Amino acid sequence: MARDETAGDEGLRHEPAPVFALGILYAALLAYLVQVSVNLIAIRPGSPGLLLGIAAFVVICGCQLVHCLPQAKLVRRRFGRLTLAVQTLLTYLPILLFGAIWGAAGGFLAASGLMLLEGAWAWIWYGGVVLSMTGVAVLYDARPQDVVYVAISTLLSGLMMYGLSRLVQLVVELHRARGQLARLAVAQERLRFARDLHDLLGYSLSAITLKSEVAIRLVHSHPARAAEELTSVLSISRQALADVRAVARGYRDMSLAGEAESARGMLEAADIAVETRIETSELPGVVDTTLATVLREAVTNMLRHSKVEHCRIEVGEQGPDIRLRIVNDGVPERRRAAARGVGQLPGARTSWEEGGSGLGNLETRLAAIGGSLAAGIQPDGTFQVVALVPLAQQTDLRSVS
DSSP: OHHHHHHHHHHHTTOHHHHHHHHHHHHHHHHHHHHHHHHHHHHSTTOTTHHHHHHHHHHHHHHHHHHHOGGGHHHHHHHHHHHHHHHHHHHHTTHHHHGGGGGGGHHHHHHHHHHHSOHHHHHHHHHHHHHHHHHHHHHTTOOHHHHHHHHHHHHHHHHHHHHHHHHHHHHHHHHHHHHHHHHHHHHHHHHHHHHHHHHHHHHHHHHHHHHHHHHHHHTTTOHHHHHHHHHHHHHHHHHHHHHHHHHHHTOOOOOHHHHHHHHHHHHHHTTOEEEEEEBOOOOOHHHHHHHHHHHHHHHHHHHHHOOOSEEEEEEEEETTEEEEEEEESOOOHHHHHHHHHTTOOTTOOOOOSSSOOHHHHHHHHHHHTTOEEEEEEOTTSOEEEEEEEEOSOOOSOOBOO
């Protein structure tokens, strides 16, 4: 995790916003350093402690960077108390040499306390630094207006430095979050692509396999029928290719009515008796596509994992929802007995495919539009898949089949 954050910080060095925020912080520190240096030179020209004073303030600025830079998080965790102690000593000890003029360092120390300490202790530290610097001004017989200036200067400079430090941290965190969102968007798109390929190719390959087997059985006895099946295989292959291209482009619309007709032809080719009853108004595109995908996946798994003799497909209203219901009698006897043995409730979810991800894919699709999915063995031994999608208005009902 630390490696990822380090890599992210390296990338942030080239981002305009973090660079700008860091530039403001560096400029503020440099301005204070120049101001203190000029004041020391003016008050103690040629003093042997002059260079020591400037060096001490440089160290204070370094401690301040450790306390506020996002890149120094690990150093702050390990040595934060030590750097705060060093900064405290360098804030108060030079007062003995330079007097009240050194009070400019108090704002930095106050800001460091706000950055490193938590809760009430941070503000107690902050208030203590402001009061102590005010006391130093009084101790060195400063004029009343100078005492007020020192108090307000320490108060505001501490808040300013704290605000700049927090600004840098927030900007960096914002850009990190933006990078994470971009990575999540890429991962989500990959999942969408994989989900669509699973739904599309699973159905198409099952249909091609089924119709090819039918053609092989009929090639000698009914060559004309075999030719029809092979023509259908070619059509399905072309449609699968077109669907894959549509997935790559990012869109793919499906029709529930068209998918029901296709499912009927597929199941009848497998000698499965099919009943379809689809009563619905014109559905919104996303609902139409989602329910068509559920139907396609259910039929694919029906053909792939069960021996079905009869199937029923129903679409209609259920209160404010649109309901798609697929029922088949292809449940193996051992699973029926197991379901009865555990007292499975009607509609309870069971595995409906071996090692696949179709059910999870469909649940994700339906959840995206506020829908739900239930699959399970019923008391009469049939297997039922029910998809519910809330729809605000359902008018102009018409029978499609």
